[in-house]
Amino acid sequence: MKHQYLNNTPPERARELFFSAADACGFRYADELLPVPRTPGRVLSQAVYAAISSPHYNASAMDGIAVRASDTFGASERSPVILPPERYAPVDTGDPLPEGADAVIMIEDVVNDEQGNVTLRAAVSPWTNVRQVGEDLCMGDMIAPTDTRVSPALIGAFLAGGVTEIRVKTKPLFGIIPTGDEIVPPTATPAKGEIIEFNSAVFSAMLEQWDARAKVYEIVRDKKDLLTAALDRALAECDAVLVLAGSSAGRDDYTSEIIAARGEALVHGIGVKPGKPAVLGVAGGKPVVGLPGYPVSAIVIMEEFVRGLIDLYYRRPAAPLQTVEAAAGRRIVSSLKYKEFVRVSLGAVGGVLTAIPLAGGAGVITSLTKADGILEIPQNAEGAEPGDLCRIRLLRDMSEIEQSLIVTGSHDPILDELADLACRQGCGFRIKSTHVGSMGAVTAVRGGQAHMGAIHLLDETTGEYNKSYVEKYFPDGGAVLRKGVKRVQGFIVPKGNPLGVREIADLTRCRFVNRQRGAGTRLLLDCRMRQCGVLPEQIDGYANEKFTHTAVAAAVAAGNADAGLGIYSAAKMYGLDFIPLCDEEYDFLVGAAYADHPYVEAFFRLLRSGEFIARLKEMGGYGVAD
């Protein structure tokens, strides 16, 4: 087996090496001449000066009559001046003043007799109601300096100044080469072992946001000669090249090698996490980046190195990052070896902003789509303890984060449905749910990290749901319980229930898939196991934990397990069989401070709406609480 080793180059050093090499090989904008209306958002490569004055003639600023101001001198109420028709001329706004005229009298102040004589009862000074030549712009004035980004108003100023074409900085063209034997173009029906190639679409969109252009090439198989040919072609056609995947040190990882064959792989392996197995180099006199195959790793490398490369191309400072300070909601552990990029969810509750790290490795792109921000932990730093204030780079507008109802706790797809309904009905806020289980909901509401929590907690002694837990954990009334939905829990098993699962004891004959500790469904299982005298070690897969009902159903559907415990709607979604175990009450624990919060009120209005109840019926397995 082939062995390569990755370095662990500190990111600052990697940037320095890469950018100075890119600079040395002339990675820099050229300029292009474009018609002004095609330049919004572009960046000037040189200053723009007015070619003509604006206005370029003396123009009337009003509808009225143009006069010589000196003809009006001395006019007053007592001794009006009468102008015969040949001493004035009617003008509309924008009309040039006739020869000799130097003032305009507004139409509202003009009284004329049948012969056309105009009576003036006040004098006007020269240039009254006249837009003199150059009022807006004088020929030769600089309209905007180099590096200005063209705004709509600037478009107007250029055209007003008689400038119809301007020089702007070219956009760098990045060639994107997706590679891999297992990679296929986007499809809804991939075969086993086929990986959908979506990174090129993601990076094209990122490049577009950063004022660059992308050209995506066909997928190339993991053969060194094919990869080299693809690289050569992209180097010939583009300003820089991104090679997707093959950047690590495995059997089929050739990116570093093919770059080295055409130039130099300056860095192979960077001390960032995720993102370590990246290659930065120069080939054929152009910058080349080997991006890791895992999307989150690759996005980190794009943000940390490709974005800066584009700034270098434009010779512009990096755009300032939008950041915010938030308290760590949990312990966040970081390796000393890497600069770490932790995706966090931000919750603004009661004026306090809390950052919760999101689960999911470098392959979990939804950890990025769900993230509100990124916590960067430098190399040689250890992370954060709960409550520590951390600076978070924002991925969303702060207003969107602030206008959110935080519902944490037990998972149910209805939370997503409610979130969607809130958007469709234009409620003006987002419903944001995180799945930390029912006990997690209790903790979050107690800690003020959520407005409300979703719970389904069975009291073994009373057989009642939720009520006794609220009394126990909020003895002083820190939270109120509001009814949610009824739902059926049961065994999720393959179609036809081949192992004949009927009761808890049957699980000892199965490969099981479980829910995470603290989940209400896990507590339900544990309670029933105790009642039947079944021990965890008797169940194969008891330690295989999933965070959602759909994840349990997906595991059963994939054959990774023979049975799981979950709700009916998840089984139905996957066409699986469902053996009901019990009805339960899925309710909401609302922090007392937020009991009358407008978002909370809107939430319960949505929950009782006809539209939502119709959706519940469609999903199946739900009942509406009284």
Added chain:
Amino acid sequence: MKHQYLNNTPPERARELFFSAADACGFRYADELLPVPRTPGRVLSQAVYAAISSPHYNASAMDGIAVRASDTFGASERSPVILPPERYAPVDTGDPLPEGADAVIMIEDVVNDEQGNVTLRAAVSPWTNVRQVGEDLCMGDMIAPTDTRVSPALIGAFLAGGVTEIRVKTKPLFGIIPTGDEIVPPTATPAKGEIIEFNSAVFSAMLEQWDARAKVYEIVRDKKDLLTAALDRALAECDAVLVLAGSSAGRDDYTSEIIAARGEALVHGIGVKPGKPAVLGVAGGKPVVGLPGYPVSAIVIMEEFVRGLIDLYYRRPAAPLQTVEAAAGRRIVSSLKYKEFVRVSLGAVGGVLTAIPLAGGAGVITSLTKADGILEIPQNAEGAEPGDLCRIRLLRDMSEIEQSLIVTGSHDPILDELADLACRQGCGFRIKSTHVGSMGAVTAVRGGQAHMGAIHLLDETTGEYNKSYVEKYFPDGGAVLRKGVKRVQGFIVPKGNPLGVREIADLTRCRFVNRQRGAGTRLLLDCRMRQCGVLPEQIDGYANEKFTHTAVAAAVAAGNADAGLGIYSAAKMYGLDFIPLCDEEYDFLVGAAYADHPYVEAFFRLLRSGEFIARLKEMGGYGVAD
């Protein structure tokens, strides 16, 4: 003469009337199905759910060997387990696990002998180093709710979830009809009386920023039948129509009439300034806006009414405005009749943010390109006194405003040249100059509203420049004087100097164009007039004030004046004759607190740079101070 009257509808009432009429006629998005890679920045019209799980099979998360975890149970340093070749399979990252395998051992931990037997010294638990089905997304999971704006990462999540096409909200198409007898398409050589039509390009760019599309029609002359035909065509082809100009109450203002003929002109005349003469209506079941011809007025109406109309179309809340608090740097007077939109320049000096209103009427688009923000003064409010804290809507990023060197005072084109040079050399800050004359510079530096000021102040008694003024106005050393450039002042007269202007006394025979009060050039004139015994009332045009040297030259070039006083470079730019009067010293007054400020130091480095000195030579009439 035709008379119409404009109303003064309060803007809130105008919005209410217009938006409810647009709503009633069904102005609302439809949806369109697009391939995912074409959707960045678009807005979902419905929730998107994963069509498949991701990964959709159990995939190796490492390069290594796939095993059954149960085969490894009991392995330890002391009693290793030996796996024969048929009990494991080599896998690369992303490969599917072979039938029966449920764990992967990293390649780094694998030791195999010549027969291919692998020795394991530790057990692995099931699903170690495996990306189980659904790790990222489970089939049926909601990936994003309605109204989400598609980000690059979401593109990845959609494609990973097997979703290749999504439904997004259509963009509204606005027809733009430029009108007017005097209007011509953009040109560098308009004839007298021709007005360059740039508004359609400005509004197209604004619409694009607000997620709408624009279709610009040919210019239509001010004939009612032609205008009606153009409106009918645009109504047939677009979702909404903007008619440019003709919205007031003059002889040729038909917009209100043609809208009324096809529907209803709901509002004609709005209590906003600038922007009053606007029309809001509905015609042919579609919203129609008659925009004023003056660009700043029209932009206000776009911002206040068209932007909100687009939000209505999308059924989305208005985007939050970026605002900041700043102290009024001068008195700002507002009419009680109108909601007023005052364009302001913002200067961040010594941690204090000051807003200075910019000069220029509704026709001066450069008042917008130079503005950093807009101060909105409600109807029935009176404006602000100096020092009052005002909330300013930002037109630029705050970071750009903060990273600026504020140089206020006397005008010279070299300030623009230095600003451009600072950009070209990537200094990382902007040089922002405002033209308030030399005495304005003294006031601004004293008041802490500028880092530095540009002055050329002649002491009549000593004949020296600047020094005595600094001593007088900064007796305690609040500012330091730094040398700038030498320049020649003189009479700017038409080519051939037809009136034979040689000395101050000759100005009594001319139509003169003057500089504003407080300008160093004005002070120079006044000083010389006193020496010669010439009185202001002896000079025709003494009261005709311009703010820059180029504006003086432009006035002479246009024939609005026979002579002005100014610098050589301005005369040269306009091909005018120049009669030198004196050399002067154009220096910089630096607030003592900023004497060592890095921006100030960079400014003087630029001033002494070879590139700048070469530019001075090109412009002509300058010398470098010692």
